[in-house]
Amino acid sequence: MQFRTERDWQQFHSPRNLAISLSLEAGEVLELFQWEDRRGEALDKIMPQLRDEVADVATYLTYLCADLGIDLEAAVREKMVQNRRKYPVELSKGSAKKYTELQGEGEA
Structure with a gap:
């Protein structure tokens, strides 16, 4: 600045x-x-x-x-919380799919 x-x-x-x-x-x-x-x-x-x-x-x-x-740092932290919800590890690990493609995959 x-x-x-x-x-x-x-x-x-x-x-x-x-x-x-x-x-x-x-x-x-x-x-x-x-x-x-x-x-x-x-x-x-x-x-x-x-x-x-x-x-x-x-x-x-x-x-x-x-x-x-x-507050850039706070904005990044908040976005990561959102991303964790969108991309749960059990559905997204190792996958390049968008969160809309992951929905329903964990359901049997």
Whole structure:
């Protein structure tokens, strides 16, 4: 926040602008994986750029949450509680199915 405040940039950071920037930066993360599933040495090669893009995503998300009064840590904890309900271990372990596909599988 200090970086942004020192430069008086918060005046340009409406929720809309921050959400757009967040999406664009997330797209730049995705772009690094566009043509291949990078692992091992291939991943090591892009790691410096990947770290920069992930930092940009985190920065815009932090600004957005601060400006909207969202406690990011609390929001993540609450979402994980919801996810635990949606994806119980006994139905979802080792499965990539969406929660709507898991419903009814545990019933006999």
